Amino acid sequence: METWWDHSHDWSAAMSGYRLFRRDRQHRRGGGVVLCIRECFDVVGLEARNDKVESLWVRISGKANKASILVGVCYRPPNQDEEADEFYRQLAEVAKSSALVLVGDFNFPDIPWKHNRAQRKQFRRFLQSVEDSFLTQLVREPTRGGAPLDLLFTNSDRLVGDVVVRSCLGQSDHKMVEFSILGEVRKGTSKTAVLDFQRADFELFSTLVGRVPWEVVLKGRGVQEGWALFKKEILMAQERSVPTCPKTSRRGRRPAWLNRELWFELRRKKRVYNLWKRGRATHKDYKAVARLCRDKIRRAKAHLELNLATAVKDNKKRFYKYINTKRRTKENLHPLLDAGGNLVTRDEEKAEVLNAFFALVFSGKTSCSLDTWYPELVEGDGEQDVALTIHEEMVGNLLQHLDVRKSMGPGGIHPRVLRELAEELAKPLFIIYQQSWLSGEVPVEWRLANVTPVYKKGQRVDPGNYRPVSLMSVPSSWSRLS
Incomplete structure (x- = not known):
């Protein structure tokens, strides 16, 4: 809420053990914002760039590998029109921070935050700006007169918790919003290990794989067991011949133009x-x-x-x-509405909502018959000519033409490995593919995929406005052999 302070006050409202940051409204009555930060924190006040927007910003330095947190307080007068552009411009700028907490009295009483919808044009513009900045609003209860005027925004679900609306403080007609800054946002360091093909010994890799008597190893095995044995042998040889290295973060990566x-x-x-x-x-x-x-x-x-x-x-x-x-922030998935109309913000809940929706609209029926997909596999009255389905040369040719820039998916075998060892891997993959076609069985791992929701258009809270993009295991694309 506004403080109504000005330079005529020669007294200090600072509390013991806290550092006071204040910004008063210039040349007009009312308004003004204030922040009190504990002295134990390393805090730097940021200089205001625009007098039209009543906001105050401080940066709390993180410890060890924790990222600094940008904390701001803002007061937006009712029916603000003249300063609206500056307000939204500042909101887009601060949203680029990796860890942001923004609180204040925004005077948007008619926005139902449960559904993230609004009737008035001015309110819709504010909602659109919040969505474009990938901010999440966490206050769900009224703070003044039955309306949530005092709001709390963050760009990380793990940064803020324990949000509670308390009773009014003193003579104020605004309720208190109490929350905790958890401080779990870390800097852009990655512990993910990736294959370092620049130091790989593919001659050793080829020798290790070539020693395996695949016909003997896979003889009498089912498709599932055969694929498990194949993958085990490949990953064991890969561990000895292809070293790993930590995945570099954006900050530690050399610019592509730097020669x-x-x-x-x-x-x-x-x-x-x-x-x-x-x-x-x-x-x-x-x-x-x-x-x-x-x-x-x-x-x-x-x-x-x-x-x-x-x-x-x-x-x-x-x-x-x-x-x-070139993007300064990573796009987080916007909060979604579940089947009951409730807004979910946790990553696990979002995944469940999208999974339920994608499974609901998925259809197992196909509009194409087998002879339309693979005419060369059907003869006469529609029976499949199994003997001519797959050849070892076809498998080897496909492996030699794999795009090594593609990701390996959940299978764990990189396309670069498959292409470099195309001659050695053609026979075992041919045996597995042929067994799969004859038995009608597919390895469980081939039916798994890493699904990424891609936003299309419309409101971001609606799961129907996302398209699923699947990343499957490379060998699971065996239907391309036909």
């Missing part, structure tokens, strides 16, 4: 800068080196982006990888 020449230019720029600071070079010398370095970086970026755009059809993964590095 050897630019690396030396940047080092030269830094060296001249240090000389200038020590008085051993002129400012003109440093500016000349900085200008030359800046021009080369711009040309390198333009050349890289041109190459990515030209080769986007052949290498989409590299193109979108570069695009994602």
